[in-house]
Amino acid sequence: MKSFERIQPKSWEDAALRLAAAREKKISSEAKGAGTELLDRMKEYNLAPDQVVDLRRLTSHSSLQRNSSGGLSIGALVTLSTIASALKADFPALADACEGAATPQIRNAATLAGNLCQRPRCWYFRSAEFQCLKKGGVECLAKSGENEFHAVFGNNTCAIVHPSAAGVALVALNARIETLAPGGGRMLAAADFFVRPEVDIFAENALRPGELVVEIHLEKPQGLRSAYRKIKQKQSFDWPLADAAVSWRAEGGAAKDVRIVIGSSAPVPFRAKAAEALVEGKRIDAALAARAGQAALEGATPLGKNAYKLPMVAAVVRRTLLAAAGLPDGTEEPA
Ligand SMILES: Cc1cc2nc3c(=O)[nH]c(=O)nc-3n(C[C@H](O)[C@H](O)[C@H](O)COP(=O)(O)OP(=O)(O)OC[C@H]3O[C@@H](n4cnc5c(N)ncnc54)[C@H](O)[C@@H]3O)c2cc1C
Ligand code: SF4
Numbered sequence: 001m002k003s004f005e006r007i008q009p010k011s012w013e014d015a016a017l018r019l020a021a022a023r024e025k026k027i028s029s030e031a032k033g034a035g036t037e038l039l040d041r042m043k044e045y046n047l048a049p050d051q052v053v054d055l056r057r058l059t060s061h062s063s064l065q066r067n068s069s070g071g072l073s074i075g076a077l078v079t080l081s082t083i084a085s086a087l088k089a090d091f092p093a094l095a096d097a098c099e100g101a102a103t104p105q106i107r108n109a110a111t112l113a114g115n116l117c118q119r120p121r122c123w124y125f126r127s128a129e130f131q132c133l134k135k136g137g138v139e140c141l142a143k144s145g146e147n148e149f150h151a152v153f154g155n156n157t158c159a160i161v162h163p164s165a166a167g168v169a170l171v172a173l174n175a176r177i178e179t180l181a182p183g184g185g186r187m188l189a190a191a192d193f194f195v196r197p198e199v200d201i202f203a204e205n206a207l208r209p210g211e212l213v214v215e216i217h218l219e220k221p222q223g224l225r226s227a228y229r230k231i232k233q234k235q236s237f238d239w240p241l242a243d244a245a246v247s248w249r250a251e252g253g254a255a256k257d258v259r260i261v262i263g264s265s266a267p268v269p270f271r272a273k274a275a276e277a278l279v280e281g282k283r284i285d286a287a288l289a290a291r292a293g294q295a296a297l298e299g300a301t302p303l304g305k306n307a308y309k310l311p312m313v314a315a316v317v318r319r320t321l322l323a324a325a326g327l328p329d330g331t332e333e334p335a
Contacts, residue, residue: 033114
């Protein structure tokens with residue numbers, strides 16, 4: 001790893017100013033949460049900043065705050081394990097997404113903002129030996145190469161799958177992401193936070209250089225139901241092959257404002273609009289969930305080695321809908 005200067009900012013505002021000042025002086029500088037992803041990339045020579053601005057010891061934006069209407073603000077520095085244990089009852093989709101990510105040791109350190117801003121796991125992107133489109137090269141090497149873990153939707157330009165499980169749940173829950181920058185912060189819908197490669201090939205989110213995530217806001221409409229499920233190759237820690245999060249409002253037995261979001265399948269958490277339209281306004285049962293799983297495949301463009309993911313996407317959407325409805329999905333342990 002290249003040597004770097006570690007900056008300990010006094011406040012979030014100071015952190016944002018330090019990042020801006022470095023940019024003006026043409027010094028490369030990166031924000032760091034727990035560092036579980038950033039330091040990996042530095043060790044792999046995927047990234048070699050001159051400065052690291054360490055947010056981890058800041059005391060603000062590090063807790064969960066509930067409001068009187070059941071809504072919630074989650075500080076950028078809250079860990080995945082805190083979210084997993086604190087939000088099971090209110091926001092099970094987010095709690096389960098955080099609980100299933102990585103290993104207990106990583107979840108105890110990893111921050112929610114770091115999870116949302118982590119870079120893709122595409123092996124061509126991570127390896128210092130390859131210069132693909134995302135690193136300024138001329139082509140996506142995965143499309144004609146080793147693409148078994150790559151995107152089956154929206155993969156025309158760059159076929160990464162977005163790595164954040166929490167992001168899948170936050171898009172399903174229609175969360176808002178609050179940012180801070182020297183020129184003023186913004187409030188972004190989670191769905192607008194993540195950007196497609198066609199919008200920016202060099203980034204996976206809408207943050208401007210030096211802009212920081214400070215808080216994630218969730219509303220809890222009456223009757224909110226949500227769930228997250230994933231399918232992975234091995235049952236110990238592993239990245240999902242396919243995952244999904246759903247949410248809706250239960251109204252007179254029917255599902256309203258349905259959101260179905262697929263993960264590990266596209267460069268951004270991917271809304272399955274055809275499946276949402278199919279389920280909207282109906283009572284969810286096993287037959288409807290199975291049809292929604294099939295509808296979720298609309299628009300899929302699998303690559304040479306990843307068509308095996310399609311039945312997994314259908315299955316995980318079906319299972320997630322049934323889980324949110326409190327119905328068995330056939331994978332339960334026998335009593
Ligand atoms: C073996 C393994 C398995 C894993 N499996 C999963 C999985 O199944 N699902 C999943 O979702 N994740 C998984 N992960 C990834 C893990 O969840 C991330 O490494 C972790 O969430 C990153 O959080 P962090 O605080 O350490 O971020 P850091 O490593 O500190 O930062 C990551 C990125 O976010 C940026 N950043 C950090 N904080 C901010 C902020 N406040 N504002 C703007 N930018 C910021 C940094 O600059 C950096 O680019 C896995 C990791 C490993 C090693
Ligand atoms: S999927 Fe994206 S990151 Fe991977 S090789 Fe293609 S352009 Fe590069």
